[in-house]
Amino acid sequence: MAVTIQQIADKAGVSRGTVDRALNNRGRINPEVADQIRQIAEEMGYAPKNRKRSISSKGKLRIGVVTQLARSSFMLEVNRGIRQAAEELAEKGIALLVREGLSVDEEEQLDAIDALVREGIHGLAVMPVDCESIRMKLNWLIEEKKIPVVTFNSDIVGTKRSCYVGMDNRKSGRTAAGLLGMLTGGTGKILVITGFFSNHVNNERVDGFVEELKNSFPDLELAGVQGSFDDRDEVERIVVNTLLNVPGINGIFAASGGQEGIARAYEKLKLERRPFTVIYDLTPNNRNALADDVADFLIDQEAYVQGYQPPLILADLLQKGKKVEEEFQYTDINIKTKYNV
Numbered sequence: 001m002a003v004t005i006q007q008i009a010d011k012a013g014v015s016r017g018t019v020d021r022a023l024n025n026r027g028r029i030n031p032e033v034a035d036q037i038r039q040i041a042e043e044m045g046y047a048p049k050n051r052k053r054s055i056s057s058k059g060k061l062r063i064g065v066v067t068q069l070a071r072s073s074f075m076l077e078v079n080r081g082i083r084q085a086a087e088e089l090a091e092k093g094i095a096l097l098v099r100e101g102l103s104v105d106e107e108e109q110l111d112a113i114d115a116l117v118r119e120g121i122h123g124l125a126v127m128p129v130d131c132e133s134i135r136m137k138l139n140w141l142i143e144e145k146k147i148p149v150v151t152f153n154s155d156i157v158g159t160k161r162s163c164y165v166g167m168d169n170r171k172s173g174r175t176a177a178g179l180l181g182m183l184t185g186g187t188g189k190i191l192v193i194t195g196f197f198s199n200h201v202n203n204e205r206v207d208g209f210v211e212e213l214k215n216s217f218p219d220l221e222l223a224g225v226q227g228s229f230d231d232r233d234e235v236e237r238i239v240v241n242t243l244l245n246v247p248g249i250n251g252i253f254a255a256s257g258g259q260e261g262i263a264r265a266y267e268k269l270k271l272e273r274r275p276f277t278v279i280y281d282l283t284p285n286n287r288n289a290l291a292d293d294v295a296d297f298l299i300d301q302e303a304y305v306q307g308y309q310p311p312l313i314l315a316d317l318l319q320k321g322k323k324v325e326e327e328f329q330y331t332d333i334n335i336k337t338k339y340n341v
Helices: 005-012 016-025 031-044 077-093 105-120 132-143 169-184 200-216 232-245 260-267 284-291 303-320
Strands: 061-067 094-100 123-126 148-154 164-167 188-194 218-229 248-256 276-280 299-300 328-330 333-336
Touching: 005 016, 005 031, 016 031, 061 077, 061 105, 061 303, 077 094, 077 248, 077 303, 094 105, 094 303, 105 123, 105 132, 105 276, 123 303, 132 148, 132 276, 148 303, 169 188, 169 200, 169 218, 169 276, 169 299, 188 200, 188 232, 200 218, 218 232, 218 303, 232 248, 260 284, 276 284, 276 303, 284 299
Parallel strands: 061 094, 061 123, 123 148, 148 164, 164 328, 188 218, 188 248, 248 276, 276 299
Antiparallel strands: 299 333
8 A cells, every 4th residue: 555645744743744845845844854754755665656757758857066165064064965956856867967166266167067068957056156257157058058047055146047045144144243242242353254255155244244243233343354265274373363463352253164273273372261253054063163162153054955955946947847936045044052053
């Protein structure tokens, strides 16, 4: 006898609607709950009606994925989402072709996109470098090649991409400013560490942070914005040099990667009282930073969802002609401490 959605729901302890969303990738659902439901469905032998259906009489659909900063710890969760999407789409006859960028480099990204076009992709999910050459390339894909584009994690203005999946980074920067404003009592000096000044994500976070400081905490002084290239050694050097040479630093906002360098700097300086510290992304090293009292707050951006959702959006668009209704599909801004991580 065939396994039903209701039986899966009963075993998972959720509603039929939740099971339907998990199995058919519809609507918002906690990724961990979705994974659990899909695992239960597999164990029970559930077989969706369209599992073996061919997608296109003209051959297998191909969706390209282009990322940045492949070696950063943040990408672990993004890549987990991409892999899960690839497995699910493979069952539907859709191939996911991934090109990982090592840096925030426009030439590297242009080469990756061109390689995917030569492989015959029908859709593209991309973490775009914010520059004119990428903007022109994406518009060429969309307008001339009729290849739909979804941006994720970072966005790019001036393109006709279908939608953006990721955090509202400007709002998250304002959130970080609010946290440090409360922690410091609204007075003192704040050091801001970003990654690449060419990274749209970093810039949006810093802009939101500075905007909120000026509006809500005018007595908090910005001690500088320094780029670290997401390198932990550079982060360590920045923190050590700043704390030794600029008196009154009582807050640090790290808007990008390499954040383990903060812990190394604090250890090296043997501080009696460290600055209040806000970091990003729920990576293994950053979990330790919270647990070890290196950081006070961590802002998480649901990296798994950012990797998982874009290929599915493109698959629905290509296979079913499903219109993308929301241009900005923002992930949650989750605030973590050592008590709720």
